[in-house]
Amino acid sequence: MPKFAANLTMMYTEHAFLDRFAAAAKDGFKAVEFLFPYDFASNEIKQRLTDNGLTQALFNAPPGDWAKGERGIASLPGREEEFKASVAKGLEYAAVLGNEKLHVMAGLIASDQPREKHRAVYLKNLEYAASEARKANIGIVIEPINTRDIPGFFLNRQDDAQAICDEIGAPNLQVQFDIYHCQIVEGDIAVKLKRDMKRPNAGIGHIQVAGVPERHEPSIGELNYPYLFELIDSLGYEGFIGCEYKPKAGTSEGLGWLKSYL
Incomplete structure (x- = not known):
């Protein structure tokens, strides 16, 4: 049976974050994920997890200056020391929150920038x-992200x-397979899941879902998620599936698709 984690960055936005x-x-x-925890003390978030019997599935290492449009720094030349500090910060929070996965965002690259140089920095980082x-x-x-939502994303x-x-x-380095992206x-989602789930060297470390294209x-859009959930289960995936979507109306009101899996 698939295990689902609510993405608290996109879901339940009708409430304050800690609520x-x-x-x-x-x-x-039974589990949650979100983009970033760093606006709050780690022990404050941990208390919310404990009080509500929740497991922390995933969050992202600091991505650079998010407010100014940065979307990760792992592939950015000249930012290596900042990247090391971001990894340390992410691991510091993970040690308190208890998640076993940390997502590192690659960052943006302009069309006139040397891709091979960025790739070399990315691999080293x-x-x-x-x-x-x-x-x-x-x-x-690491997560491949579509260039419609984030133009110029490196991966x-x-x-x-x-x-x-x-x-x-x-x-301990794997791919975050976001079905939406x-x-x-x-x-060709099903074929790629079958291809990558059992790879000996990398494989799929985390899965996220949302309707396509909105x-x-x-349950809304062009994908047959009941089939994909059954496939993911049959492939032996034991991790969480993050619900990283924007509810069309209220979050709770839109959870009819989930009831049979809880």
Whole structure:
């Protein structure tokens, strides 16, 4: 049976952030994820998890200056020391919140910038992040993101992400398979899940879902999610599936699709 985590950045936005934990638990979620925890003390978030019987599934390492449009710094030349500090900050929070996965965002690249230089920096930084995270028994995940939502994002395809993980060869470095992003860029979701789930060197470390194309509930849009959930289960995936979507109306009102899985 698939295990779902509510994404508290996108869901339950009708509540203040710290109140979203209780709202998710009330609706039957046993786990949560979100983009960033850094506006709050780690022990304050941990208390919300404990009070509501929730597991922390995932969050992102600091991405640079998000307010100014940065979307990660892992592939950005000249930002290596800042990247190391971001990994340390993410691992510091993970040690308190208890999640076993930390997402590292690649960042943006302009069309006139040298891609190979960015790739070399990206690999070196990921090797560092995986090494540091392994000391804490934490996995690092990297996510291909579609260029419609984030134009210029460095990493867009599942096969490219898997190749990077293969090249680095760290046992705790895997791909975050966001079905929404993959459908927009590549499609052929089921074949890619079958191809990558059992890869010996990398594989899929986390899965996220949303309806395509509007990024609403998985029950809305062009994808047959009941089939995909059954497939994911049959492939032996034991991690959480993050519900990273924007509810079309109220969050709780749109959870009819989830009831049979809880």
